[in-house]
Amino acid sequence: MGGKKQDKWGLDTLCVHTGEGTDTDTKAIRRPIHMANSFELSTDIEELLKVFSWDHLDKFQYTREHSATPRHLEERLAVLEESEDCVFTASGMGAVSAVLFTLLNSGDHIVASELCYTGTQKLFGFHLPRFDINVSLVDASNIDAVKKALRRETKIVYIETPANPLVSICDIKTIAGLAHEVGATLVVDSTWSGLITQPCINLGADVVIHSTTKYLNGHGDALGGAVMGSKKFLADVREYGVVHLGACASPFNAWLTMRGLVTLPLRMKKHSDNAMKVAQFLESHEKIERVRYPGLPSHPQHDLAKTQMTSFSGMLNFSLGAELMENFDFIKRLRLIKHAVSLGHDQSLIYYLPTAFFFEDMVVFDDRQKQKYTEIMGDGVFRFSVGIEDSDDIIEDLAQALDRVPG
Numbered sequence: 001m002g003g004k005k006q007d008k009w010g011l012d013t014l015c016v017h018t019g020e021g022t023d024t025d026t027k028a029i030r031r032p033i034h035m036a037n038s039f040e041l042s043t044d045i046e047e048l049l050k051v052f053s054w055d056h057l058d059k060f061q062y063t064r065e066h067s068a069t070p071r072h073l074e075e076r077l078a079v080l081e082e083s084e085d086c087v088f089t090a091s092g093m094g095a096v097s098a099v100l101f102t103l104l105n106s107g108d109h110i111v112a113s114e115l116c117y118t119g120t121q122k123l124f125g126f127h128l129p130r131f132d133i134n135v136s137l138v139d140a141s142n143i144d145a146v147k148k149a150l151r152r153e154t155k156i157v158y159i160e161t162p163a164n165p166l167v168s169i170c171d172i173k174t175i176a177g178l179a180h181e182v183g184a185t186l187v188v189d190s191t192w193s194g195l196i197t198q199p200c201i202n203l204g205a206d207v208v209i210h211s212t213t214k215y216l217n218g219h220g221d222a223l224g225g226a227v228m229g230s231k232k233f234l235a236d237v238r239e240y241g242v243v244h245l246g247a248c249a250s251p252f253n254a255w256l257t258m259r260g261l262v263t264l265p266l267r268m269k270k271h272s273d274n275a276m277k278v279a280q281f282l283e284s285h286e287k288i289e290r291v292r293y294p295g296l297p298s299h300p301q302h303d304l305a306k307t308q309m310t311s312f313s314g315m316l317n318f319s320l321g322a323e324l325m326e327n328f329d330f331i332k333r334l335r336l337i338k339h340a341v342s343l344g345h346d347q348s349l350i351y352y353l354p355t356a357f358f359f360e361d362m363v364v365f366d367d368r369q370k371q372k373y374t375e376i377m378g379d380g381v382f383r384f385s386v387g388i389e390d391s392d393d394i395i396e397d398l399a400q401a402l403d404r405v406p407g
C-alpha cells in the first residue's frame, strides 16, 4: 500500500476501490465495519510477535493501537496523497498534537505560521511554551519572514495553506527548500484544500495533516484527522500520538470517512466550481466591500495558488462593511445557507467573525499583527464554506439577503 498511485487507475477509481474489498466471511462486496476493541490473539509466538510489530499493520490486537476499519481508510488516504503511509486519528487536532508531540522535545525551536486554525494556534502560543519549546510565529505567506525566523536548530516548519480563517496561501515548494536547508521537517496542514487539489508531498512537504472532519468526510457526520508521511515517521506517530496520547479514532468514524471519500473528486469539483461562481457574484455586488478567494485574480496570492493547486476548493471570505448587528441580520435572512462553524460539508455553512473576536482568540498577536489583519479584515469577515448545492440557489439566497442590507 501507499507510495505511487497505480498507473492504470485514475483518481476517481482510486477513491472508489482503494482499501475496499470483498468480505471473506460473507462475500459481501463491501468490507464490514469492525467495531470490536479487541482481537483474538494467536498462540503461535511468531504470529504474536507480528501483531506487536509496526511492520505488520494488517494484524490487530487492540483498537487504540490500530484496527481493521481505520486501516482500510489509511490505505486509501495514503494512496491519494502519494505518501508512504497514513495514520487516522480521532480529530484534526488529534493529528496536529500527535505530530507535534512526536517530533518535539523540550528546548527545541519551531517556526510556525501565525495564521492557522485557532486550536493549533493555542498549541503554538500556549501549550508548547509550557514545555519549554520555542515558537517563532511568522506570516508564512511572506517567504522573507520564514527565512529570517529559521535557525540552525529549527526542528519543524509548520504551515497551513489555504490558511484558516483568511484563505491565505503559503508557497509549499519554496518553504520546503528553506526548511530542508536547516534540516527541519516541513509539516503542512492541507485541510482547506480537500487534499486532491494540492499534492503536498509532491511539492516537498515531509508531513501532511488533514482534519478529515471537513472535506474528506464531506458530510458533516464524523470527526477525524489524518497524518501522512514516511512509514518510519508514522510508526512513531502511531506509537506516541495514538497509542500513548490516545488520539485513536472510532472505527465507525473511519467507515463514514471511507464512504465520504468515494465521492471526493466529484465533490471537490463542485465545491470549487460553486465557490468560483459565488466569489465572482459577490465581487460584482455593490453591497460587498471585499472578497477573498484564491481563485480570484484579486486574491494577493492568486498566482501562487495557480502553481500549487489544481482548483481552489470551497472556502472564501467576504465583508459587507456594515454595522455589527447588520451582519447578524444578514445571516438571519439566509434561508438555505446554514449559520454554523466547521466547513467542507455538503451544505453551505457561514459564520461571521468580528475582527475583535478573532484577535481575542489569537492570543499571541501583537499591535503590528493586529494592524496588518485589520487592513485585511476591516471590522470582520464572513467565513463561507460553499457547499455542493446548485450554485444558482446559493447565489439566489445571498442575493435576497443582500437586497435588504442598507445601501
Ligand SMILES: Cc1ncc(COP(=O)(O)O)c(C=O)c1O
Residues within 6 Å of the ligand: 091, 092, 093, 094, 117, 119, 160, 164, 189, 191, 192, 210, 211, 212, 213, 214, 223, 224, 225, 342
Ligand atoms: C485547518 C484546520 N486544521 C485543523 C482543524 C481541527 O480539526 P478538528 O475539528 O477535526 O479537530 C481545523 C478545524 O476547523 C482546521 O480548519
